[in-house]
Amino acid sequence: MTCQDRCGEGYLYSKPCQCNNECGSHGNCCSDYDELCGGIGGGVTDQELWDLTEQMFAADINSVGDQLVIDLQGQGTSGDLAPGPLFVSVPPEALSGPTLSTFVQLQDNYIPSVTESEVEDVTEVTEQQAFLDAVMATEVMQLAETFLQSKNLVTSLRDKLDEMWFTMYTRSGSIVGSSGFEHVFVGELKNGAVSGFHNWVSFQKEEAEGDLNYEGYEKIVDLGTTGSIIMHHFNWLTEPKTIGSMYIGTSPELEMAAYTVCFLARPDSLCPAQMNSYKFQIQTWTLGYNGLVLVDMKILLLLLLFALGAQGQSISCVGRCGVNDGISSCQCNSLCTDYGDCCSDFGTVCMTCQDRCGEGYLYSKPCQCNNECGSHGNCCNDYDELCGGTGGGVTDQELWDLTEQMFAADINSVGDQLVINLQGQGTSGDLAPGPLFVSVPPEALSGPTLSTFVQLQDNYIPSVTESEVEDVTEVTEQQAFLDAVMATEVMQLAETFLQSKNLVTSLRDKLDEIWFTMYTRSGSTVGSSGFEHVFVGELKNGAVSGFHNWVSFQKEEAEGDLNYEGYEKIVDLGTTGSIIMHHFNWLTEPKNIGSMYIGTSPELEMAANTVCFLARPDSLCPVQMNSYKFQIQTWTQNYNGKVVVGSAYPDI
Numbered sequence: 001m002t003c004q005d006r007c008g009e010g011y012l013y014s015k016p017c018q019c020n021n022e023c024g025s026h027g028n029c030c031s032d033y034d035e036l037c038g039g040i041g042g043g044v045t046d047q048e049l050w051d052l053t054e055q056m057f058a059a060d061i062n063s064v065g066d067q068l069v070i071d072l073q074g075q076g077t078s079g080d081l082a083p084g085p086l087f088v089s090v091p092p093e094a095l096s097g098p099t100l101s102t103f104v105q106l107q108d109n110y111i112p113s114v115t116e117s118e119v120e121d122v123t124e125v126t127e128q129q130a131f132l133d134a135v136m137a138t139e140v141m142q143l144a145e146t147f148l149q150s151k152n153l154v155t156s157l158r159d160k161l162d163e164m165w166f167t168m169y170t171r172s173g174s175i176v177g178s179s180g181f182e183h184v185f186v187g188e189l190k191n192g193a194v195s196g197f198h199n200w201v202s203f204q205k206e207e208a209e210g211d212l213n214y215e216g217y218e219k220i221v222d223l224g225t226t227g228s229i230i231m232h233h234f235n236w237l238t239e240p241k242t243i244g245s246m247y248i249g250t251s252p253e254l255e256m257a258a259y260t261v262c263f264l265a266r267p268d269s270l271c272p273a274q275m276n277s278y279k280f281q282i283q284t285w286t287l288g289y290n291g292l293v294l295v296d297m298k299i300l301l302l303l304l305l306f307a308l309g310a311q312g313q314s315i316s317c318v319g320r321c322g323v324n325d326g327i328s329s330c331q332c333n334s335l336c337t338d339y340g341d342c343c344s345d346f347g348t349v350c351m352t353c354q355d356r357c358g359e360g361y362l363y364s365k366p367c368q369c370n371n372e373c374g375s376h377g378n379c380c381n382d383y384d385e386l387c388g389g390t391g392g393g394v395t396d397q398e399l400w401d402l403t404e405q406m407f408a409a410d411i412n413s414v415g416d417q418l419v420i421n422l423q424g425q426g427t428s429g430d431l432a433p434g435p436l437f438v439s440v441p442p443e444a445l446s447g448p449t450l451s452t453f454v455q456l457q458d459n460y461i462p463s464v465t466e467s468e469v470e471d472v473t474e475v476t477e478q479q480a481f482l483d484a485v486m487a488t489e490v491m492q493l494a495e496t497f498l499q500s501k502n503l504v505t506s507l508r509d510k511l512d513e514i515w516f517t518m519y520t521r522s523g524s525t526v527g528s529s530g531f532e533h534v535f536v537g538e539l540k541n542g543a544v545s546g547f548h549n550w551v552s553f554q555k556e557e558a559e560g561d562l563n564y565e566g567y568e569k570i571v572d573l574g575t576t577g578s579i580i581m582h583h584f585n586w587l588t589e590p591k592n593i594g595s596m597y598i599g600t601s602p603e604l605e606m607a608a609n610t611v612c613f614l615a616r617p618d619s620l621c622p623v624q625m626n627s628y629k630f631q632i633q634t635w636t637q638n639y640n641g642k643v644v645v646g647s648a649y650p651d652i
Contacts, residue, residue, distance in 0.1 A: 065249025
């Protein structure tokens with residue numbers, strides 16, 4: 001009958017009195033509510049939850065999303081749409097951080113079936129305590145504890161985590177064989193199906209061991225270099241998970257902190273959260289056992305809302321197609337026609353194939369513009385007119401042919417002028433005592449496009465936490481670069497192709513928008529762009545982010561700011577150049593796995609990345625150069641109503 005450690009929590013049916021800002025109107029406040037919670041001021045607002053989860057996301061230095069390679073494959077809600085695994089590469093060092101390494105130790109402590117009793121031994125309890133020590137030492141958990149203490153929701157967060165996550169309880173009769181941690185982070189089997197299982201580390205472990213079969217995804221949200229959130233389906237130990245969700249690449253402390261905050265502030269309800277400027281919700285369920293209120297399960301609902309930068313502007317569907325945000329007076333999803341609350345520009349913005357023909361499936365759009373929309377019955381009304389009916393899609397063969405043609409037209413490549421020294425081959429450690437680039441003659445960088453590219457390199461600040469403002473000189477240099485690349489046959493081939501597929505009207509305008517629009521990767525700080533991320537490189541959360549260009553690589557190496565450490569794989573592209581997978585340190589921060597072309601022109605790299613970004617967004621895109629087939633991975637970023645480049649790189 002007390003509000004101790006409960007102020008601001010949502011309604012809990014398991015408690016005889018309540019401690020939230022609505023209990024006064026319902027007459028069910030605990031007697032010490034005013035004393036402990038300060039009356040009606042003790043609640044937790046949506047804005048506070050958005051702000052806190054965004055701050056925790058920005059502080060997640062133990063995330064490893066940029067070290068992982070995933071292959072989404074087929075998109076749909078049922079059936080096996082993925083012939084291969086979801087996780088293509090998880091380097092050992094990705095799991096070696098202070099919290100992930102202690103998390104891994106817990107994975108073998110549990111029995112999947114909820115009908116089998118579990119008894120924790122001394123070793124397992126010691127491993128739990130080591131994990132709690134590790135996560136409590138992070139800024140993420142310190143932010144959570146400070147917030148929860150300020151709301152009088154916890155006294156000691158460590159004690160609360162131990163209680164609600166690791167207390168063993170029953171899900172099957174009287175058999176004690178479950179806990180919140182096991183259910184959410186490891187997974188369980190109950191009634192012939194997978195129950196819980198919302199963690200990527202456990203997923204990749206079971207997949208690598210052959211006990212889990214990934215079958216495809218329904219939705220994915222990009223969280224930048226930190227990782228992503230996915231809705232998917234799979235089989236584990238032959239049992240199905242028909243719909244599930246998990247973060248990918250995030251640290252265990254970020255996941256546990258976000259879940260815990262929502263569990264305490266909004267139990268048994270949808271809790272607003274925000275990461276990388278995206279709003280979504282976390283569903284929590286409580287379970288009463290032996291007088292304790294414990295974690296039952298967490299399901300991430302990817303209710304993707306518009307970015308914060310779009311708030312406060314006139315109400316429009318720009319950047320909001322497919323979304324019901326539950327806030328605005330008009331909506332931009334397929335249901336708005338049923339409820340009569342569509343925004344005035346819903347039809348012109350969301351229900352058209354203008355500049356979209358042949359693009360990959362986008363769940364954020366209520367109608368589609370690719371060569372499969374006819375069979376799914378979800379083509380936009382102007383698909384036949386703008387895209388030429390079923391012929392408007394972009395096939396793998398067309399992408400192979402186009403990129404091979406662009407490669408052949410790359411007269412500004414300088415691969416035959418460079419001398420490189422690969423040295424040691426491997427995935428970790430410094431295997432290269434010398435630099436990668438032995439010789440880069442000045443004339444190699446004097447061509448019409450490379451010379452304008454070089455002028456852009458000093459326009460950026462590496463850290464994503466520092467704000468950047470473009471001056472007149474920098475904008476002039478960007479325009480000179482765009483003029484130079486648009487004058488090449490490579491870009492003319494790309495523009496002709498994209499216009500034929502109605503994916504662009506003006507390629508130059510599209511390049512300017514998707515590559516040079518400044519946006520945020522760290523809270524509200526505008527300090528990034530697609531060009532900076534891919535062609536120059538950035539620093540985020542104690543690691544190198546992006547950095548997929550050889551010209552920038554050799555510049556930083558020559559200036560003593562970059563240490564090449566070895567390569568994993570290289571593909572020879574003849575006299576034009578090559579493609580390399582490698583690892584290195586830049587400004588003392590690590591890039592544990594990266595890739596870049598060597599010797600190619602900036603127009604070839606930008607053209608190939610742009611074609612894939614428009615035709616196969618957020619996916620692996622088939623390309624071919626020098627008769628060698630490989631893939632380009634692109635990621636989109638939504639900012640202020642624009643879809644811009646988040647990242648793009650070759651995958652060999």
